[in-house]
Amino acid sequence: MSADSDSVIGRFLKRVIGGDKTDSSVKQRHTELKRKRLLRRLSQFALLGSVGILLIGSLIMTGFWREEWIQYWPEFTEALTQYFPPKLYFGFLPAVDVGRYYQFWVEAGLVGEAGITLAIALAGTIMGAPLALLFGILGNERVTPFPINFIFRGVMSIIRSIPSLVWALIYVPLGGISPVTATLAIGTDTIGELGRLLTDELEEIDDGPIEGISSTGADKPQVITFGMITQIVRPFIAWSMFILENNVRSAVGLGIIGAGGLGVTLSIEQQTFKFTNMMATILFIVLLVLSVEMVSQRTRSYLRGNDDEQLSLYDRIVGLPERLSKSLF
C-alpha cells in the first residue's frame, strides 16, 4: 500500500513540484517556455483582435456599409470609361484616347493654370524661406539663450500643427478665395516646415568654424553669420527645394477649394461631371509635379554631393498620389 501510494502520489507530486533536481530544472524550463509561448500567442491574438475592432468601429463611423455600393458600382465603372476614354487605334487596337486629354489641355489653357499653381508655390516658398531661416536661427540655443529660443521653436511648432488648407481658410477674410490667400497659406506653412528642418541642421554644425571666427575678434552677429550660417547655406537651398516640391502639391490642393490654378480647373470639371477633362487635368498635374520634383532633386543631389537618394521614374509616378496628399496636410 505504501509502495503503491508512493508510486501514484509520488509521481503526481513529482509532476507538480518536480522530482529529482536535474529532472525538475529541465521540466521547469520547459513549462516556463510553454507558458511564455502561450502568453505570446494570446497577446498576438489580442492585438489582432483590437486592430480588427478598431477597423470595424472606424468603418461603422464612416458609414462604410451601405447598399449604395451595389447601386453606385455601375456609375463608377461608367466614370472609369470617362476617366480613360477608350479608342480603337488602327481599327483594332483598343487603348486610351490620349488625343482627348491633349485637346482639353489646349482648350482649357492648362499651361497658364499650371503657371498660376507654380507661381503660388514659388511666391509662398520664396517669401516663407527667409523667415524660416530667421526663425530657425533664433530657435537655436547658441544664438538665443534658453528658454527664449523656445518662443521661436514654439511658434514654428504651432504653424506646423495647422495644415496649409486650414491656413488658407484663416486667410480667406484677408485675401478672399484667391491665389493671394493660397500664397499666404503656403508662405506660412513654409516658415514652420523649413524652419524646423533648419533648426535640426543648426544642431549638427561644427564648432570649429564658430571658434575660428570668434578667435578673430568678430562680434556676435559676425560669428553667427560667418561661423554658423555659412555652414547651413547648402542645406538651406536643398531643403528649400524640397519644400518647394511639397508646396507645388499643396498649391494644387488649395486650388481645389478655389484658390486658383490647376486645382480650380480640376474641381470645376469634377463638379460638372466632365470626367475625361478631370483626368486630363490630373495628368497635367502629374506632369507639373514630376517636373518640379526632378529639378528640385537634381539641385539637391548636386548640393549634397550627389549622395542624395534619387527617386526612380517608377517611384515618382507610383508614389505621387501619396506625396500629393502628404503635402496638403
Add this chain to the structure above:
Amino acid sequence: MVLRVENLTKRYNETTALSEVSFEIPDGTFAVVLGESGAGKSTLLRILNGLTEPTAGSVYIDDEEITNSRSDVGMVFQQHNLVEELSAYSNALTGTLNRTGFLRSLLSRQSADEKELALEALETVGLLDEAGQTVSSMSGGQQQRVGIARALVQQPELLLADEPVASLDPSSAETVMAYLRETADKRDLTTLASLHQVNIAREFGEQFIGLRQGRVVFTGSREDLTPDVLEEIYGHIETKELREETKQEEVIEVSSEETTGIGAKL
C-alpha cells in the same frame, strides 16, 4: 612685443588644468610649449587668445594687462577651424572682421587695402594662386596655411598656434611649420606654438616652455633641451624613445648591426 604670463591658473571643477604658470617671451621670439596630451598646452593658448577665462593670474603684452583682446592675438588651430564652404580668400578676409562693421563684412565691402592684405597673407603662405579655391577642396596642409593667413590678416601682435601640425602628415607638417616660422620672422611676430613632436619643436623653436600636469617644469633655449629635461616634461616611458631619437641625431653613423638591434627591440 613682449608676452608676460604671471601665475596663470585654470581649474575645471575638481581638475586643475593650469597651476600658477609664469613665463616671459621676448619680442619677436618663436617660442614652443612642449608637453604631453593633457599637460595644459591648449588651455594656456586658449586663455591667451581669450577663448577661455583663467581662474586666476594675468597676461601682459608689453607690460599692459590684457583681458579680452582677441583681435590683437592671431590663432591657428589644430583642426584649422576654417569656414570650409568659403574660398581661401574669403577665409583670409574673415581676419578683418574685428575692424569691419557687420553690414560691410556681410556684403564683402572691406576696403581695397584690407582685400590686398588678405591676398598678401595668402601669398606669404604660398597660396596666392589657390585664393579662389574652396577650402573644403584643399589638402590639410593647405588648409592650415589658410589658417595662418587668416591669423596674419588680423595683423596681430601675438601669434598663437595650437598643435598646428598635429593632424598633418610629416611632409605637410614640415612645410606648414616652415611657413609659420618664416612668416613670424619676416613680420617680427612674437609667436607661441604648442607642439607635441619634439623633433619639429627642436627644429623650429627658439625658446621652449615645458608643461607637465599644468605646471611649468622647464623654460630655456634649444641647447638646454637635454634628454633629462625631456624626461621631466614627458615622464620616463615616453622619453625612452626620445632619448633614442636624440642619440640617433647625435651619432651620424649608425652601424647596421645596431639598427637591426633597435628594429628587433621594436
